[in-house]
Amino acid sequence: MWRPAQKIKWKPQPGEWPTADEAARARLFSPLDVGPLHLRTRTWVPAMVPWRATDDGFVTQDNVDWYARFAAGRPGALVLEATGIRDIASGPLLRIGHARFIPGLRRIVDAVREASAGQTRLFIQLIDFLSIRRRPDPQKFLGRYLRLTDRHRAALAMHGASDTTVREQLQRLAPDELAQVLTPRELENLTMGERERVTDLHLPHIRALPQVLPGLFATAARHAREAGFDGIELHYAHAYTMASFLSAVNDRDDGYGRSLDGRLRLPLEVYQAVRAAVGDDCVVGCRYLADECIRGGSGVDEAAHFGLAFARAGMDFLSLSRGGKFDDAQQPDIGWAAYPYTGRSGYECMPHHVSDAQGPFGRNVQAATTIRNAIRAQGLCTPVVVAGGVHGFAQAEALLADGHADVVGFARQSLADPDWFTKVRSGHGSAVDLCIYANYCEALDEKHEEVTCKLWDRVALDEPGIRKTRDGKRRLTPRPWPPKD
Numbered sequence: 001m002w003r004p005a006q007k008i009k010w011k012p013q014p015g016e017w018p019t020a021d022e023a024a025r026a027r028l029f030s031p032l033d034v035g036p037l038h039l040r041t042r043t044w045v046p047a048m049v050p051w052r053a054t055d056d057g058f059v060t061q062d063n064v065d066w067y068a069r070f071a072a073g074r075p076g077a078l079v080l081e082a083t084g085i086r087d088i089a090s091g092p093l094l095r096i097g098h099a100r101f102i103p104g105l106r107r108i109v110d111a112v113r114e115a116s117a118g119q120t121r122l123f124i125q126l127i128d129f130l131s132i133r134r135r136p137d138p139q140k141f142l143g144r145y146l147r148l149t150d151r152h153r154a155a156l157a158m159h160g161a162s163d164t165t166v167r168e169q170l171q172r173l174a175p176d177e178l179a180q181v182l183t184p185r186e187l188e189n190l191t192m193g194e195r196e197r198v199t200d201l202h203l204p205h206i207r208a209l210p211q212v213l214p215g216l217f218a219t220a221a222r223h224a225r226e227a228g229f230d231g232i233e234l235h236y237a238h239a240y241t242m243a244s245f246l247s248a249v250n251d252r253d254d255g256y257g258r259s260l261d262g263r264l265r266l267p268l269e270v271y272q273a274v275r276a277a278v279g280d281d282c283v284v285g286c287r288y289l290a291d292e293c294i295r296g297g298s299g300v301d302e303a304a305h306f307g308l309a310f311a312r313a314g315m316d317f318l319s320l321s322r323g324g325k326f327d328d329a330q331q332p333d334i335g336w337a338a339y340p341y342t343g344r345s346g347y348e349c350m351p352h353h354v355s356d357a358q359g360p361f362g363r364n365v366q367a368a369t370t371i372r373n374a375i376r377a378q379g380l381c382t383p384v385v386v387a388g389g390v391h392g393f394a395q396a397e398a399l400l401a402d403g404h405a406d407v408v409g410f411a412r413q414s415l416a417d418p419d420w421f422t423k424v425r426s427g428h429g430s431a432v433d434l435c436i437y438a439n440y441c442e443a444l445d446e447k448h449e450e451v452t453c454k455l456w457d458r459v460a461l462d463e464p465g466i467r468k469t470r471d472g473k474r475r476l477t478p479r480p481w482p483p484k485d
Contacts, residue, residue, distance in 0.1 A: 014392030017429025035316030057095030059104030152325035214273035231283030239340035285317035360388035
């Protein structure tokens with residue numbers, strides 16, 4: 001994992017907790033209309049993938065329990081994890097690309113409504129992603145998978161040699177010698193694992209993405225409405241397909257890249273297709289990047305341009321994140337796939353408690369403020385959701401009072417303590433279990449293991465009836481608050 005050169009150890013800084021009366025008067029716990037939907041409070045739990053689905057994308061009881069546990073804390077809005085819009089194998093990630101997934105997703109909707117007594121609104125995050133393969137064993141890659149061409153023979157001065165002879169020679173080369181023989185993309189496939197890009201226009205299915213994706217997103221949105229979700233969040237962030245279209249490194253030459261308008265074209269067409277599919281009475285917004293945080297990537301000025309375009313198009317909210325790209329991911333071990341949160345951009349998305357002078361708290365606030373101000377300057381009131389290291393009431397309240405945000409997102413803090421909202425609102429803020437930003441959860445996510453928090457996953461393991469991880473060593477949800485015993 002990338003770490004800043006400075007090694008400053010930070011601790012949570014929640015500040016003073018409010019009394020129940022003070023909380024009742026707070027902006028954080030005041031209502032807000034998001035499009036046609038009324039939120040009881042301006043608190044938001046962003047999407048986090050817990051890796052609890054079946055390998056074929058169906059909802060499990062562990063998924064249901066997970067979201068019911070968050071809903072018990074009664075945040076204003078809760079966003080279901082990134083849910084795949086294609087009906088393809090994608091591991092233990094929820095899917096919504098076929099009607100057969102609707103009944104399971106409806107179980108989550110019902111559980112959230114029951115656990116929150118109807119107070120928490122439930123959105124679903126819809127995602128598309130391209131193929132990525134594990135880093136191969138070098139001998140297998142060179143001996144079997146590399147597609148040999150005349151270029152390789154010429155570089156090795158082996159004109160007319162058999163494939164077997166060429167492959168044997170490649171397997172004998174030192175890494176620096178291989179770098180002179182392989183193309184940059186072949187070398188990346190060897191050292192990082194093969195990864196598709198939206199700019200791979202030589203691949204017919206990549207070239208066809210602009211024609212295919214609006215319909216896939218629209219179908220998924222219809223399924224979400226049928227399952228009973230209150231709203232839809234389009235995943236336009238991080239290392240995935242739609243964010244890659246928005247990226248400054250998108251140089252597609254078919255009208256869907258290069259210029260700002262070209263890069264915006266497909267995200268807007270997807271939104272328009274989804275809006276047509278679900279109607280004006282359904283909330284539709286997106287999560288996108290305030291800054292890609294990569295060399296040559298989109299910065300905050302471009303993000304402000306995107307936000308203004310989304311607001312003008314009619315999106316009901318904009319949820320801002322940052323970084324989390326494959327472009328600067330660290331090399332994975334052989335047999336593992338690259339993880340987009342291992343480089344500097346990944347650190348900006350999920351900073352650690354060992355940090356630089358800026359620390360792990362509020363790293364996205366300045367960029368978010370620029371974007372929100374640009375939207376407000378044009379007379380648009382689209383709510384902006386800001387997250388990133390928020391764990392204290394005073395910090396959250398200041399984001400709203402100072403015009404940085406309209407809604408405050410609590411991701412890792414809500415994972416550490418789903419009851420943060422209930423505790424603070426009832427005057428029991430001192431009982432909050434504060435996230436320590438050790439990124440224990442991130443390490444589990446990288447391995448696609450069930451995500452939990454080190455603050456509670458080994459507590460009361462002998463408690464009757466609790467569900468545990470597959471290895472039986474961790475509980476899957478924290479104990480209720482107040483404890484029943």
